[in-house]
Amino acid sequence: MSKNRRRARGRRGSVRNVPLRTHWLLLTTLVLTLSAALLLQGYTQHMFDSTADGAEREQGPAQAVPAQISSGGPVIEGAAGRTAGPQARTIALTFDDGPDPLWTPQILDVLRRNGVHATFFAVGTQVAAHPELARRIVADGHQIGLHTFTHTNLGTAPGWRRSLELRESQLAVAGATGVTSPLLRPPYSSTSDALTDADWSAVQSAGEHGYLTVLTTQDSEDWRRPGVAQIVANSTPKDQAGQIVLMHDAGGDRSQTVTALEQLIPKLKAAGFRFGTVSEATALPDPVQRASAADHWQGLALITALRTSDWVLAALSWLLWAAGAISVLRAVAVLVAARRHKRMRGRGKAWGKPVTEPVTVIVPAYNESAGIEAAVRSLLASDHPVEIIVVDDGSTDGTADLVEALRLPGVRVIRQQNAGKPAALNTGIAAASCNLLVMVDGDTVFEPDAVRMIVQPFANRRVGAVSGNAKVVNRGGLLGRWQHIEYVVGFNLDRRLFDLAECMPTVPGAVGAFRREALLRIGGVSDTTLAEDTDLTMALCRDGWRVVYEERAKAWTEAPASLGALWKQRYRWCYGTLQAMWKHRGALTQRGQAGKLGRRGLLYLLMFQVLLPLLAPVVDVFAVYGLVFLDPVRIIGLWSAFLLLQVAMGLYAFRLDKERPGALWSLPLQQFVYRQLMYLVVIQSVFTAIAGSRLRWQRMERYGSLTVPAGSPLQATTAPTPQSLALADSWVEEARSAVPAMQYQGYHSAIPETPWSQYHDPGQGDAR
Numbered sequence: 001m002s003k004n005r006r007r008a009r010g011r012r013g014s015v016r017n018v019p020l021r022t023h024w025l026l027l028t029t030l031v032l033t034l035s036a037a038l039l040l041q042g043y044t045q046h047m048f049d050s051t052a053d054g055a056e057r058e059q060g061p062a063q064a065v066p067a068q069i070s071s072g073g074p075v076i077e078g079a080a081g082r083t084a085g086p087q088a089r090t091i092a093l094t095f096d097d098g099p100d101p102l103w104t105p106q107i108l109d110v111l112r113r114n115g116v117h118a119t120f121f122a123v124g125t126q127v128a129a130h131p132e133l134a135r136r137i138v139a140d141g142h143q144i145g146l147h148t149f150t151h152t153n154l155g156t157a158p159g160w161r162r163s164l165e166l167r168e169s170q171l172a173v174a175g176a177t178g179v180t181s182p183l184l185r186p187p188y189s190s191t192s193d194a195l196t197d198a199d200w201s202a203v204q205s206a207g208e209h210g211y212l213t214v215l216t217t218q219d220s221e222d223w224r225r226p227g228v229a230q231i232v233a234n235s236t237p238k239d240q241a242g243q244i245v246l247m248h249d250a251g252g253d254r255s256q257t258v259t260a261l262e263q264l265i266p267k268l269k270a271a272g273f274r275f276g277t278v279s280e281a282t283a284l285p286d287p288v289q290r291a292s293a294a295d296h297w298q299g300l301a302l303i304t305a306l307r308t309s310d311w312v313l314a315a316l317s318w319l320l321w322a323a324g325a326i327s328v329l330r331a332v333a334v335l336v337a338a339r340r341h342k343r344m345r346g347r348g349k350a351w352g353k354p355v356t357e358p359v360t361v362i363v364p365a366y367n368e369s370a371g372i373e374a375a376v377r378s379l380l381a382s383d384h385p386v387e388i389i390v391v392d393d394g395s396t397d398g399t400a401d402l403v404e405a406l407r408l409p410g411v412r413v414i415r416q417q418n419a420g421k422p423a424a425l426n427t428g429i430a431a432a433s434c435n436l437l438v439m440v441d442g443d444t445v446f447e448p449d450a451v452r453m454i455v456q457p458f459a460n461r462r463v464g465a466v467s468g469n470a471k472v473v474n475r476g477g478l479l480g481r482w483q484h485i486e487y488v489v490g491f492n493l494d495r496r497l498f499d500l501a502e503c504m505p506t507v508p509g510a511v512g513a514f515r516r517e518a519l520l521r522i523g524g525v526s527d528t529t530l531a532e533d534t535d536l537t538m539a540l541c542r543d544g545w546r547v548v549y550e551e552r553a554k555a556w557t558e559a560p561a562s563l564g565a566l567w568k569q570r571y572r573w574c575y576g577t578l579q580a581m582w583k584h585r586g587a588l589t590q591r592g593q594a595g596k597l598g599r600r601g602l603l604y605l606l607m608f609q610v611l612l613p614l615l616a617p618v619v620d621v622f623a624v625y626g627l628v629f630l631d632p633v634r635i636i637g638l639w640s641a642f643l644l645l646q647v648a649m650g651l652y653a654f655r656l657d658k659e660r661p662g663a664l665w666s667l668p669l670q671q672f673v674y675r676q677l678m679y680l681v682v683i684q685s686v687f688t689a690i691a692g693s694r695l696r697w698q699r700m701e702r703y704g705s706l707t708v709p710a711g712s713p714l715q716a717t718t719a720p721t722p723q724s725l726a727l728a729d730s731w732v733e734e735a736r737s738a739v740p741a742m743q744y745q746g747y748h749s750a751i752p753e754t755p756w757s758q759y760h761d762p763g764q765g766d767a768r
Contacts, residue, residue, distance in 0.1 A: 031617055031621060034312070034618065034621055035621055037305070037308065037309040037312045037313070038309070038312075038313065038621065038622065038625040038629075039625075040305060040306060040309045041306075041309040041310065041312075041313050041625075041629075042625055042628060042629030043150065043629075044125045044128075044149070044150060044306060044309075059194075059196060060196040060197060060198055061196065061197050062195060062196050062197060062200075063197065064197040064200055064201075065195045065196070065197065065199075065200045066081060068081065068083065069081065069083060069192060069195065069200070069203075070192055070193045070195060071192070071193065072085070072192055073085025073086075073192070073282070074086075074191065074192055074214060074215040074216060074217050074244050075212055075213070075214050075215075075244075075278065075282050075284070076192070076203055076207070076212070076213040076214075076215065077207055077212055078200075078203040078204040078205070078206055078207025078208070078211075078213060079204065079207035079208050080207070083192070084282045084283075084284060085217075085242065085282060086217070086241075086242030086243060086244055086281040086282055087242050087281060087282070087283060088240055088241060088242050089240050089242060089272055089273050089274065090242040090243075090273070090274055090275075090276060090280075090281045091237070091242065091243055091245060091268055091273050091274070091275050091276075091281070092118070092119060092242075092243070092244045092245065092275075092276060092277060092278045092280070092281035092282075093111075093116065093118040093119070093245050093247060093261075093275060094118065094119045094120075094121060094185070094214070094216065094244060094245065094246055094247065094278065095107060095118060095119070095120045095121065095247050095248060095249040096121045096147055096185060096187075096246065096247075096248050096249075096250075096251075097121075097123055097126070097147065097151065097248050097249065097250040097251040098120060098122055098123070098126055098133070098248075098249035098250035099120070099122055099126055099127065099130050099133035099134055099137065099249065099250065100126070100130075100133075100249055100250035100251075100254070101130055101133065102254075103249050103250060103254040103255075103257070103258065104120075104130075104133050104137075104249045104250065105133065105136075106254075106258045107249045107254070107257070107258060107261065108136060108137070108140055108142075110258060110261045110262055110265070111140070111142070111261075111265075112140060114265045114266070114269075116265055116275040117140075117141050117142050117143070117275065117276060117277050117280070118142050118143070118275070118277065119142065119143040119144070119145055119183065119214070119277045119278045120137050120142055120143070120144050120145065120249065121144075121145040121146065121147040121183070121184075121185040121214070122134060122137075122144055122145070122146065122147055122169075122173065123147045123148065123149070123150070123151050123169070123250075124146070124148065124149035124150070124165075124168050124169030124170075124171075124172040124173070125149060125150055125172075125306070126250060127169070127172040127173055127176050127303075128172045128175075128176070128302065128303045128306040128307065129306070129307070129310075131175070131176035131177075131303055134173065134176040134177050135176060135177050137177075138177045138178075138179060138288075142277065143181070143183065143277035143278060143279065143286075143288060144173060144177065144179070144181050144183075144288065145181050145183030145184060145185060145214060145278070146166065146169045146170060146173065146181060146183065146184045146185070146211075147169070147184075147185050147187060148165040148166070148169055148186070148187055149164070149165045149166075149168040149169040149172070150165065151187045152165055152187065153186075153187055153188050154186045154187070154199075154202035154205075154206070155186070155188075155196065155198035155199045155201065155202045156198060157202075159205065162202060162205055162206075163209070166184070166206065166209060166211065168302065170295070171295060171298050171299040171302050172299055172302055172303060172306075173291075173299070174291035174292075174295040174296050174298070174299035175295075175296060175297075175298070175299020175300040175301070175302055175303045176299065176303060177291075178290060178291050178296055179288050179289060179290055179291055180288070180289055180290075180291045180292075180295060181287065181288045181289075182210050182211050182212050182287045183211070183212055183214050183278060183279075183287060183288075184206050184211040184212065184213050184214065185213070185214050185215070186199065186202055186203070186206075186213065189213075189215050189216075190215065190216060190219065190246075191215055191216060191217060192215055195215075212287060214244070214278055215244070216244050216245070216246040217241075217242075217243045217244050217245075218234070218235060218237065218243045218244070218245045218246065219234065219245075219246045220234045220235040220245060220246060220247045220257070220260070221234050222234075222247050222248055222254070222256060222257045222260065223248055223251065223252070225252070225253065225256055226256075227256065228256050228259045228260045228263065231256055231257065231260035231264075232260050232263050232264050232267070235247070235260070235264050236264070236267070236268065237268075237273070242281055244278065244281065247261075316618060316622060319615065319618070320615075320618070320619060320622060323612060323615055323619070324642075326607070326612070327612070327642070328645070330608060331645055331646075331649055333497065334493045334494065334496075334497050334649070335493075335648075335649060335652060337493075337496055337497040337500050337501075338493050338496045338497070338652065338653070338656060340500060341496040341497075341499060341500055341549075342496075342656060345551070350459070351456055351457045351458070351459040351460045351463070352459030352460055353459055354456065354459070355436070355455045355456050355458050355459050356384075356385075357385075357434065357435070357436060358384075358385040358386065358387060358434050358436075359384060359385070359386050359387070359434055359436045359437070359438055359451055359455055359513075360386070360387045360388075360389060360428075360432035360433060360434040360436070360437050360438070360516075361379050361386050361387065361388045361389070361437075361438045361439075361440060361451065362389050362391065362425060362428030362429065362432065362437060362438070362439050362440070363375060363376065363379075363388065363389065363390045363391065363428075363440055363441075363442055364391050364393060364421050364424035364425050364428065364439075364441070364442065365390055365391065365392050365393065365395060365399050365400075365403075365424075365442040366392075366393040366394065366395050366399075366418065366421070366424070366442075367395045367396060367397045367399060368395070368397075368399050368442030368443060369395070369397045369398055369399045369402050370443075371442060371443045371444075371445075371558065372390070372399050372402060372403055372442050373402060373403070373406060374445050375440065375441075375442055375443070375444055375445050375446075376388060376390065376403060376406065376408060376411055377406075377408070377445075378445035378446045378447075378448075379440070379446055379451070380408055380409075380410065380411070381446075381448050382446060382448055382449075382450070382451040382452065383448050383449055383451075383452055384449075384451040384452035384455070386410065386438075386451055387410055387412070387432070387433060387434060388408075388410055388411045388412065389412050389413075389414060389428045389431055389432065390403050390411065390412070390413045390414070390442075391414045391416065391424040391425070391427045391428045392413060392414065392415045392416070393416060393418050393419060393420065393421065393423070393424040394415075394416065394417045394418025394419070399442070400413050400415050412431075414427055414428070414431060420527055421509075421532060422524075422525040422526060422527035422532045423527065425439060425524075425525045425532070426524045426525050429516065429519055429520075429524055429525070432516060434516070435515065435516045435517065436455050436458055436513065436514075436515065436516065437513065437514045437515075437516050437519070438451055438454060438455070438511075438512070438513045438514075439509065439512050439513075439514065440509075440510065440511060440512075440555065441509050441510045441557065443510075443557055443558045444470070444510045444511060444555050444556065444557040444558075445473070445555065445556045446511070446554075446555045446556075447553075447554045447555065447556075449552070449553075450468060450511065450553045450554055450555055451553075453468075453550055453552040453553040454466050454468045454511065454512075454513040454550050454553035455513055456550065457548045457550060458513070458515060460546075462545070462546045463515070463545070463546050463547070463548055464514065464515050464518035464540045464543070464545025464546065464547065465504075465507050465512060465513065465514045465515070465518065465536075465537060465540050465545065465547045465548075466507070466512065466513040466514075466547070466548055466549070466550050466553070467495055467504060467506070467507040467508060467511075467512055467537075467547065467548070467549045467550070468508070468510075468511030468512060468513070468550060468553035468554070468555055469492065469511065469549075469550070469551045469552070469553055469554045469555070469657070470487060470491070470508050470510040470511050470555055470556075470557050471484075471487060471488075471554055471555065471556050471557070471657075472484040472487050472556075472557065472558075472559045473556040473557060473558060473559075474558055474559055474561060475559075475663065477561075478666055478669065478673075479559075479560070479561065479562070479563065479566065479674075480559060480561070481663040481666045482666060482670045482673075482674040483559040483560070483566070484559075484663050485650060485663055485664065485666070485667060485670065486674075487559075488650075488653050488654055488657050488659055489646075489649055489650045489653040489654075491508075492551065492653060492656070492657060493649065493653050495549040495551075496549060496551075496656075498549065498601060498604075499548050499549040501596065501600045501601070502546055502593065502596045502600075503541070503596045503597045503600035503601030503604070504537060504541070504547035504548065504549065504601070505534060505537060505538060505541075505577075505580075505597065505601040505602070505605060506531075506533055506534040506537050506577075507533055507536070507537045507547060508533055509532070509533040510555055510557040511553060511554075511555035511557075512533065513553075514540075515545070518540055518543070518545050519536075519540075521543060522536075522539045522540060522543050526539070528579070528583065529576045529579035529580050529583060530572050530575055530576030530579060531572070531573060531575075531576025531577050531579065531580050532576070534576060534577050534580040535576070535579070535580040535583065535584075538580055538583075538584040538587070538597060538601075539584070541587070541593055541594060541596070541597040541601070542584060542586075542587050542590065542593070542594040542597060543593075543594075544592060544593045544594070545593065546593060551656070551657065563677065566677065567677065567681060570677075570678065570681045571681050571684060571685060574609075574681050574682055574684075574685040575685040575688055575689065577605065577609065578610070578685055578686065578689050579689070581602055581605060581606065582689075584597070584598070584602070585598075585602070586598075587599075587602060588602060588603075609682070610682060610686065613678065613679040613682035613683070614679070614682060614683060614686065616675065616676075616679035617679065617683075620676070623635060623639065643667070643668060643671070646667060647664060647667060650664045650667060651664065
């Protein structure tokens with residue numbers, strides 16, 4: 001056994017397969033944190049009621065409002081049913097809806113110039129957005145009160161929301177200013193005699209929590225913007241009675257309010273009125289107290305969370321717009337490239353003289369008894385001269401015996417101890433007698449013209465490898481259809497783009513052709529990554545060879561039939577691709593063919609197979625956020641537009657591949673299961689790579705479904721012989737008598753309970 005082979009075998013024996021639980025915990029934490037940030041953002045921004053305070057609203061019944069309340073003063077202690085009013089010739093200016101970064105400072109400046117203190121009923125979200133203004137209000141000697149957290153109508157709000165609105169607004173004030181205030185002005189309230197039963201219920205509930213409700217006696221109606229003179233007139237008392245005047249420092253253009261204040265204060269002072277805060281006007285002790293340390297720090301945490309959620313939402317919005325734009329540009333680029341690729345091939349552009357020299361087909365096989373006979377027979381049915389080498393890599397299910405029992409001409413079996421697929425391929429390369437090699441997995445069957453088609457590009461001496469067109473054979477059920485769509489739309493459209501850009505990153509192991517001298521020049525197939533086909537293709541590109549796509553070379557391969565099997569396969573693919581990208585990152589700075597791979601192929605893979613999938617969970621969370629807090633019609637419309645774009649791509653891709661488009665009906669469902677599975681695979685792979693863990697090779701389960709769909713000329717060539725069935729039955733019986741089940745390097749292979757021949761119908765050549 002060679003040193004290289006011993007090293008490969010040793011690696012598989014000592015590989016660390018440490019389950020990475022931490023990254024799933026981290027991902028869950030990140031998603032929950034993002035969800036909480038969006039929930040907080042949605043509640044504060046999109047549950048915010050921006051209706052003007054004085055706007056007309058439907059009046060409800062008022063039978064439950066006590067007479068002493070409806071006829072009493074504007075300051076109400078709801079729990080005790082007591083009221084208080086301003087003293088004669090005393091004005092309490094009150095401002096709602098702030099603080100606002102434009103108008104609040106101007107109003108504060110006017111009040112300071114005139115030596116007047118006022119009361120500001122602040123909205124919690126505005127305090128959190130502008131805590132420095134709340135601090136200035138308190139520092140200038142003004143009184144601060146609460147106007148709820150999101151300017152909601154407390155009279156119509158359920159009990160849980162009333163409590164939340166009051167508590168969160170109190171915390172915002174405590175965090176910003178270091179004080180707490182029991183003064184509350186419910187949004188949409190006016191005078192005492194306008195209270196309804198619902199309003200009274202809210203006042204009582206607030207009183208039970210220790211809040212004093214402050215209504216008004218005189219409305220400036222500045223929210224209507226009636227003009228400066230009218231605001232001054234509306235705010236001027238008609239007699240010598242004290243007043244609590246309602247004005248606004250936010251919620252719209254308050255320039256008229258600022259100007260009106262400049263005129264109103266000197267006018268009322270000249271008339272003998274004095275100004276004070278609500279508590280001063282009503283001769284009540286100042287209710288504003290220093291906040292406890294707990295309330296202050298909780299308030300700071302709330303403000304930090306709100307501001308962070310603002311930044312997160314802004315960043316996400318830009319990211320999502322960028323991702324959407326890039327995805328649309330990719331779709332356009334892929335479709336344009338596919339059309340151009342079709343025209344180039346459609347005009348019959350020849351690579352050169354027809355390639356007629358014989359080809360060596362290498363079939364690496366490890367426990368492939370379920371499909372190896374169909375694969376080999378399909379290769380023998382080729383309309384191009386072939387030599388077939390089956391390299392049995394230490395199979396334990398009789399794969400080599402099964403092939404040898406077929407006694408097929410031109411088929412050679414090489415046995416070796418298990419050393420991995422790269423070692424098996426290198427064994428086949430060394431034993432090949434032809435310069436042109438086709439590599440095919442043991443779970444794949446070829447169309448009769450596939451070998452001939454796939455070697456024609458070798459007429460061009462620059463071509464070192466050719467990717468064929470792999471198709472899903474077991475496309476029944478949703479999972480099969482989704483993979484069928486992915487192969488046709490995702491893989492094949494990308495290959496056409498890569499072909500035109502001369503940056504093909506992967507020749508699939510299921511159907512690929514190579515120039516033997518090119519493989520020998522780079523040292524054969526490397527075993528340093530789990531995606532040996534991607535690693536090999538990138539190495540060829542960096543060596544200066546061109547890799548092309550021949551869509552007419554069709555081969556049928558088994559796809560995973562369960563979510564677990566699909567996860568294992570794609571996990572290995574994705575992790576191996578990341579390994580190959582990192583291994584060949586030097587191509588980014590190279591020139592020529594290597595530079596095309598680096599600056600085109602690697603960047604494309606990084607953008608669309610790594611970064612965008614990592615962003616996909618955010619897209620899903622944001623979509624739910626949009627449905628709940630934004631315009632659901634708009635969100636559904638955007639989703640539908642992207643879906644239509646995918647359907648259009650699918651229809652064109654299916655047309656190019658001459659496939660029936662019926663499977664595309666399942667495309668919408670794919671967005672809710674398959675897409676999530678794929679981006680979770682990428683996340684798992686990225687975290688595995690970052691953690692430095694090495695992934696064990698995970699062999700896909702074989703199902704024995706390698707029969708080509710109806711109408712294929714291969715149907716008559718894949719029938720098993722009586723001799724091969726008898727050999728398989730004898731192996732099954734011998735294995736069952738020796739051990740009921742085998743465990744080989746961590747992979748479980750159960751011995752069938754039914755004779756092998758019962759799975760086949762020799763008359764139809766089909767695997768049931």
